[in-house]
Amino acid sequence: MKTILRNGTMLLPGRKVAAGDVVIGEDGRIESVGASREEPDGAAAVDCSGKLVMPGFVNCHGHTAMTLVRGLGGGLPLKRWLEEAIFPVEAKMTPADVYAGARWGILEMFAGGTTTVADMYDFPGDGTGRALLEAGMRGRVSRVGLSFVEGRLDDCVTFTRDWNSGHAPSLVEADICIHSEYLTDEKFCRALADANRWLKRPLHVHVSETKREHEECIGRHGKTPIAYLADTGILDFGGYAAHCVHCTDDDFRIMAEHGVSLVHNPTSNMKLGSGFARIRRAMELGVNVALGTDGCASNDNLDMFEEMHLASLIHKGLASDPTVLQPWDVVEMATLNGAKALGMESETGSIEVGKSADLAIVDLSAPHLVPCLDVANLAVHSMQASDVVATYVAGRCVYEKSKPVSDDVRNGFLAAVARLGLIRS
Ligand SMILES: [Zn+2]
Numbered sequence: 001m002k003t004i005l006r007n008g009t010m011l012l013p014g015r016k017v018a019a020g021d022v023v024i025g026e027d028g029r030i031e032s033v034g035a036s037r038e039e040p041d042g043a044a045a046v047d048c049s050g051k052l053v054m055p056g057f058v059n060c061h062g063h064t065a066m067t068l069v070r071g072l073g074g075g076l077p078l079k080r081w082l083e084e085a086i087f088p089v090e091a092k093m094t095p096a097d098v099y100a101g102a103r104w105g106i107l108e109m110f111a112g113g114t115t116t117v118a119d120m121y122d123f124p125g126d127g128t129g130r131a132l133l134e135a136g137m138r139g140r141v142s143r144v145g146l147s148f149v150e151g152r153l154d155d156c157v158t159f160t161r162d163w164n165s166g167h168a169p170s171l172v173e174a175d176i177c178i179h180s181e182y183l184t185d186e187k188f189c190r191a192l193a194d195a196n197r198w199l200k201r202p203l204h205v206h207v208s209e210t211k212r213e214h215e216e217c218i219g220r221h222g223k224t225p226i227a228y229l230a231d232t233g234i235l236d237f238g239g240y241a242a243h244c245v246h247c248t249d250d251d252f253r254i255m256a257e258h259g260v261s262l263v264h265n266p267t268s269n270m271k272l273g274s275g276f277a278r279i280r281r282a283m284e285l286g287v288n289v290a291l292g293t294d295g296c297a298s299n300d301n302l303d304m305f306e307e308m309h310l311a312s313l314i315h316k317g318l319a320s321d322p323t324v325l326q327p328w329d330v331v332e333m334a335t336l337n338g339a340k341a342l343g344m345e346s347e348t349g350s351i352e353v354g355k356s357a358d359l360a361i362v363d364l365s366a367p368h369l370v371p372c373l374d375v376a377n378l379a380v381h382s383m384q385a386s387d388v389v390a391t392y393v394a395g396r397c398v399y400e401k402s403k404p405v406s407d408d409v410r411n412g413f414l415a416a417v418a419r420l421g422l423i424r425s
Helices: 064-069 078-090 095-111 124-135 152-167 186-199 211-221 225-232 249-258 266-271 279-284 304-319 327-334 336-341 375-381 407-419
Strands: 003-012 016-024 030-034 044-047 051-055 057-062 114-119 138-141 172-174 176-180 203-207 239-243 260-264 289-291 359-363 388-393 396-400
Touching (some): 057 095, 057 239, 057 289, 057 336, 064 078, 064 095, 095 114, 095 124, 095 388, 095 407, 114 124, 114 336, 114 359, 124 138, 124 152, 124 172, 152 172, 176 186, 186 225, 203 225, 249 279, 260 279, 260 336, 266 304, 279 289, 279 304, 289 327, 289 336, 304 327, 304 375, 327 336, 327 375
Parallel strands (some): 003 044, 114 138, 176 203, 203 239, 260 289
Antiparallel strands (some): 003 016, 016 030, 359 388, 388 396
16 A cells, blocks of 8 residues: 655755655655645555654664663773673673564664664674564674684675575675674685675775774784775775774775775764764765764664764864754765665665655654754754654554554563673563
């Protein structure tokens, strides 16, 4: 059945705002966008008057199942945070735990208008991939490359190949991934790059998150992490690099050349005291900049409105210049640029005829959203995840604020947190 989202305020491509209808065809794609008209026979009409209809967010860097360890290890620097707080709990996680954590994270993302996530975590198939497919969320999953885990290289190649051949065409695809330069050796990177000549997938990776990591890479290889990764061939099919806080201008030039997007994670970078990515310079040098939440232990939520808000504010503050990053620049970072980073711009990221109907509907009646003088500014600086009233992926309504959270998902999640020894059951 067709769905018609009637009489909403729409955030449209070309930085336009218009009032009208979005008609979603039976195939889940946007069939028309325009002035309000009578609903076609047999269409399900959803009244969107007083509401914003916007593209769903593309969260380009997350570890969805880290909802299980939300807030764990707060106050520690990155290396100690990973080694003392996070890794010991992650070592105990089973595919069932990751599945339960991912289901909970997906709920949180849907409730905040996010329709796509690029995830990097253990158990990408039985855990996160399964949860994404069941929930109907668009995503990218990846087997995380770590050279100290025996057999991991073969796992990475096999998982990527088998997932994509077994699930295509699908909402969820697999990309290649290494955790970072510092957790994979050169042999691993070169071997994965060789295998990727056949897989032909972009790379999901953490890059230059801390100064120490960036400098240690120069000590090991005589090159920055980005220059080193480019030399191994692992960026030959593009990629999306989280953080890039300490990247140089030359790094940005290499990223632009290789089609590697910068995924900015402002909350995570501030919470872990990593610094501020120079995203304006990256943009000037032709790098596509998208946004991500990172995981729930360094954020501690999956709220893309908050990432937009912080991204907008910190770069104005840093530059002592309020003209830096206009609201629409930030909205696009969270939507269309994210779709570009994942090579999905023909599928999602904007409200356009022919694209998949991946949409968020936001109630504009809350006190903090009145008056609505500039919708993009309001979206970046005033809206909260809790203002989202419905979320659609591929034309299917995956979230309605008025409906209670499933007991099954909640109980499964809390049982997993208890199993990991983090709370009493
Ligand atoms: Zn991360």
